[in-house]
Amino acid sequence: MNANVSLRDFATPTWILIAVGLVAGGAVGLYEMFFGHLFATNSALVWTLPLVTYIFLALMSTGISLVLAYGLIMKDEAITRHTRPLLIMAIGILLGGFTALATELGSLLNMVWILLSPNPSSPIWWMGTLYSIELVLLFVKLVMDLRGRHGVFDLPLAWGTLVIAAAAAITIGAVFGTVIGRPDFHGAFLSVVTLVSALVSGAAAIVLLRPQSTLTEAAGRIFRQAALVFAALILTRVAYEAHSTVEGMLGWANIFMLVPFLVAAMLLSLAPRLLALVGILGVFWVQYSFIITGQLVSLGQMAHWYGAVQTYQPNIPEALILVLGIAVAAALIKLGEQFLIARRPAA
Amino acid sequence: MGYGMVIDQQLCVGCAACTIACKIENNTPVGFNWCDKITRTSGKFPNVRYEYISTMCNHCDNAPCVAACPTQAMYKDAGTGLTLHDTNKCIGCKACIVACPYGVISFNWQRPHQHWAQRDQLAEGCFSPREMLEESGGEGSPHGNPERGTTYPVVRPAGSVEKCTFCDHRLLEGLAPACVDACPSGARQFGDIDDPNSEVSRLVAKHGGKGLREELGTRPRVIYLRDYTPQRRFDPFRPAGEDQGA
Numbered sequence: 001m002n003a004n005v006s007l008r009d010f011a012t013p014t015w016i017l018i019a020v021g022l023v024a025g026g027a028v029g030l031y032e033m034f035f036g037h038l039f040a041t042n043s044a045l046v047w048t049l050p051l052v053t054y055i056f057l058a059l060m061s062t063g064i065s066l067v068l069a070y071g072l073i074m075k076d077e078a079i080t081r082h083t084r085p086l087l088i089m090a091i092g093i094l095l096g097g098f099t100a101l102a103t104e105l106g107s108l109l110n111m112v113w114i115l116l117s118p119n120p121s122s123p124i125w126w127m128g129t130l131y132s133i134e135l136v137l138l139f140v141k142l143v144m145d146l147r148g149r150h151g152v153f154d155l156p157l158a159w160g161t162l163v164i165a166a167a168a169a170i171t172i173g174a175v176f177g178t179v180i181g182r183p184d185f186h187g188a189f190l191s192v193v194t195l196v197s198a199l200v201s202g203a204a205a206i207v208l209l210r211p212q213s214t215l216t217e218a219a220g221r222i223f224r225q226a227a228l229v230f231a232a233l234i235l236t237r238v239a240y241e242a243h244s245t246v247e248g249m250l251g252w253a254n255i256f257m258l259v260p261f262l263v264a265a266m267l268l269s270l271a272p273r274l275l276a277l278v279g280i281l282g283v284f285w286v287q288y289s290f291i292i293t294g295q296l297v298s299l300g301q302m303a304h305w306y307g308a309v310q311t312y313q314p315n316i317p318e319a320l321i322l323v324l325g326i327a328v329a330a331a332l333i334k335l336g337e338q339f340l341i342a343r344r345p346a347a
Numbered sequence: 348m349g350y351g352m353v354i355d356q357q358l359c360v361g362c363a364a365c366t367i368a369c370k371i372e373n374n375t376p377v378g379f380n381w382c383d384k385i386t387r388t389s390g391k392f393p394n395v396r397y398e399y400i401s402t403m404c405n406h407c408d409n410a411p412c413v414a415a416c417p418t419q420a421m422y423k424d425a426g427t428g429l430t431l432h433d434t435n436k437c438i439g440c441k442a443c444i445v446a447c448p449y450g451v452i453s454f455n456w457q458r459p460h461q462h463w464a465q466r467d468q469l470a471e472g473c474f475s476p477r478e479m480l481e482e483s484g485g486e487g488s489p490h491g492n493p494e495r496g497t498t499y500p501v502v503r504p505a506g507s508v509e510k511c512t513f514c515d516h517r518l519l520e521g522l523a524p525a526c527v528d529a530c531p532s533g534a535r536q537f538g539d540i541d542d543p544n545s546e547v548s549r550l551v552a553k554h555g556g557k558g559l560r561e562e563l564g565t566r567p568r569v570i571y572l573r574d575y576t577p578q579r580r581f582d583p584f585r586p587a588g589e590d591q592g593a
Contacts, residue, residue, distance in 0.1 A: 117419055
């Protein structure tokens with residue numbers, strides 16, 4: 001541990017903001033788990049902002065893992081020099097996502113039970129398993145880095161992380177893509193969207209949270225390319241939805257979704273952190289849009305209860321779960337920075 | 348052996364007795380029904396058409412909810428063909444609800460029937476809901492059917508989905524599902540749809556029939572026979588006083 005950390009290091013505006021987020025979001029999360037239901041859900045619209053929060057944060061963490069694995073495999077020193085901070089970011093953001101998921105599932109134990117009663121035909125089971133493996137791999141890499149153990153295992157671990165992270169992102173898309181009865185979800189397209197959006201948000205998070213000139217340049221290069229690919233994907237979807245005559249398809253993409261990615265990709269060098277944030281918000285917009293829109297058409301008898309097409313607006317408790325997920329991630333990243341970054345590897 | 352149900356649309360009068368019978372038999376909470384309906388209005392006056400389609404879990408052979416469930420809480424019973432649910436394994440991920448193309452799975456966001464746990468008296472000198480529950484010895488509500496509990500919890504827990512089981516507890520006793528017994532017009536028939544000599548198979552062979560959204564490949568075990576065709580239509584241009592029929 002870093003012996004130089006004192007209580008005074010926690011009396012900062014950042015930590016006060018994090019504490020407020022943890023208390024407000026934590027209160028809502030605990031109430032939801034143990035006392036009653038606060039979210040704006042019903043039996044036809046079951047996955048709302050808390051699940052969007054999980055997917056947003058999990059994919060962002062995946063993106064950071066992918067960038068780091070790429071750096072390790074390609075021996076890009078601009079990235080590998082920041083291995084430890086990037087590992088801390090990836091772990092913190094993933095655990096922030098898991099926190100949001102736990103409130104959505106109603107219990108931490110439910111997340112463990114997924115692994116104990118497996119159904120290999122279920123994309124959610126694969127998603128849970130792959131993210132569990134990814135978390136373990138990230139911890140192994142962090143512990144090895146803290147102990148200064150670098151050598152023959154680095155490359156296999158990097159490849160392992162790359163494969164697992166990519167598979168996890170693709171599997172999140174499959175959770176929606178394998179739904180046969182909802183046209184806004186169905187198909188392989190969402191797996192491509194989740195994989196590319198992971199790369200966009202992960203690279204953007206590195207630019208935003210780790211402003212170091214060489215790292216910003218390396219991560220910014222990946223961000224620009226991924227953002228342009230993502231913009232092309234959105235444009236393809238807009239064109240497809242404009243021509244679609246599929247019954248029950250509302251369409252989640254719109255042409256304005258291209259703007260944040262095109263602007264951020266083209267002007268990144270002017271204001272890297274601000275435009276990285278724009279890119280992250282753009283990814284959140286896309287993910288929120290497809291997850292919610294896919295459920296708005298009520299199926300079968302649910303139309304009697306909730307109308308043929310629902311509307312959705314997040315309520316304050318749901319927004320606080322978003323705050324909670326981000327606050328947990330921020331707290332873990334700050335703790336990692338304060339306690340682990342300054343530490344030198346053992347000789 | 349595989350249970351299935353046929354619903355003859357020509358015989359169904361849209362009385363919703365099936366819905367009520369199911370609610371009573373299975374103690375479903377306020378806010379959703381296992382057995383419910385789709386209604387469709389089509390056409391242009393005077394040639395309008397109103398359809399009442401009774402719905403419930405289709406117990407699909409290729410059930411999307413079973414494939415989507417990460418913990419095998421939703422499963423196919425090999426002996427009966429029923430799609431059943433184990434609340435002990437359910438983690439509340441709601442993947443089955445999203446995956447089901449029929450909208451027949453519901454989620455308990457809160458503990459069902461919880462108003463019956465209240466100790467406040469409704470009026471001075473009256474029983475409280477809790478006292479009524481204790482007096483009746485019921486579970487969940489004073490009207491809770493204890494026989495439901497032989498195969499599925501009488502009151503399903505908060506954080507768990509629930510859905511039609513084709514009254515599997517009644518099937519074990521040799522009885523038909525409650526909705527079938529309650530149907531006043533005999534529109535519902537139930538039996539071994541895998542046996543070509545069963546009554547349900549004979550009805551399907553005679554009238555044809557199809558399941559809901561069959562194009563998705565789910566192979567539902569609820570088959571709808573004959574579209575409802577009124578024998579005589581209301582004709583606004585027929586002279587007053589002439590029998591308009593039904």
